[in-house]
Amino acid sequence: MQTFLLQIEEATQILLFQMLAQELGIEMKACPDDKNDTENLTNYLTKNNIEEKSQEKNTALESEKMPFHSLYYPIQTTYRYEDLLAIVAQFPEDKLWTFSDLQDETIFPETTIKKQLLDNQLYFMPNPSTLHQKILNLTSTYLTLFVSENDLGDVYVAPVSVKIDENNALEPDIIFISISKKASIGMQAITVAPDLVVEVISPANYKKLREEKKARYADFGVQEYWEIYPQKKYLKIETLVQDPLSQSSHYQIFSEAEQNGIVRSKVLEGFSLDIEKIFR
Secondary structure (H helix, E strand, C coil), rough: CCCCCCCCCHHHHHHHHHHHHHHHHCCCECCCCCCCHHHHHHHHHHHCCCCHCCCCHHHHHHHHHCCCCCCCCCCCCCCCCCHHHHCCCCCCCCCCCCCCHHCCCCCCCCCCCEEEEECCCCEECCCCCHHHHHHHHHHHHHHHHHHCCCCCCEEEECCCCCCCCCEEEEECCCCEEEEEHHEEEEECCEECCCCCEEECCCCCCHHHHHHHHHHHHHCCCEEEEEEECCCCCCEEEEEECCCCCCCCCCEEEEEEEEEEEEEEECCCCEEEECCCCHCC
């Protein structure tokens, strides 16, 4: 039996090595954190007569080893909505979740399931229906073509996090970021207010949660908010206005259509959409 000593400090690399070891059926454990113990173990492993050491010493060394890196989930190819619920169940019910928790690879694996944070409360969205996906894809296609042809910025499709602060992070279905804000887009999340967001309304996106998210978008400064209702074939576009008395921001309807008709965007000047193209 061969034994190798690797020094790995980066969390992402640890996870990659752990996944590879599991695939190959190799046992992977960590050395003790204490410097003297680590030096002793290194000297021990570099000797030529590893297999000749006494069983007692091997047993003592094994007892000192700690798990290489704790994961809250088993390593698998894909993760379902139920898998994420099982992860959360390992934490106290009153845990105040943060954006850093969502980015922690030891807590949550990579998945297409939307993870949203409202006042430190965590919400998962089950995988959408095929109708939801069809409307989402068509809408994003028309928006992307217009934005690209006019060199206005970038269009993103979920799952992409909009980090409002450490306690609030949302994942709209579609996001438009104007070219002037591109420099503020991070690798892990969008930390600047999008110019436009689109939500395709599904049964899981119940009214109370939808209204709370909408209020966060307004407070964050998202200038245009779309709601698309697949069953009613209804598309509503609202724009951000400020109440001169209360100095608070809220949305008011700018354009809407049901079953048929054309809607127009204020943020994307010149953009119009025949809703039959996405509801057909």
